[in-house]
Amino acid sequence: MPEGIRVLYFLNGGASTISKAVHELNEEIRDKEIRLIGDDGEQLGIMSADAALAIADEKGLDLVKISPQATPPVCKLMNYGKFRFEQGKREKEAKKNQHVVEIKEIRMSPGIDIGDFNTKLKNAQKFIADGNRVKVSVRFRGREMAHTDIGKELLERFADQCAETANLDKGAKLEGRMMSIFLSPKTGK
16 A cells, blocks of 8 residues: 555444554655754754755655644654654554453343352452453343342342442343343452
8 A cells, every 4th residue: 555545444424544644754755845853853944855855865864754734844854664663662562551341241030049140240250350341131031021120139139249349330220121230340459
């Protein structure tokens, strides 16, 4: 894909940028006047792009346009290959350190036995300890819809059992044949 081209895909009515804008380098800079910054950060003044390119060639560095919207545009002398490598390293490190919070779901029925309830409770506590949110839901089938209060008591008991490690985000809410609550990990650990 040629440098400087952005590819846009339209998803659900919105645009999503696939490739990032690439800096203009050396001969690609066609401005009459530019503000030049040296490789050590010192201001070298306003000059023509050709003069700046001559200085870059003399020092064995690349001329990179870092602020195209400024008047005049700002360019810097740098080793562009090294700059891209360091930038990639920083992005990879940032990606490695981030944690994506998932929503895990625990499903039960109103007639759940104590052993199964405790197993589901342990799984929920493990998910919360890993830093994920948990959606606990009770599904009502057939005549069970007449006894939604049993499901509500079950969910409240579940939330009470997890109270040490989790906060109750949303209380018991009936949607169709499912009643659910949301639990999220407590921040102060």
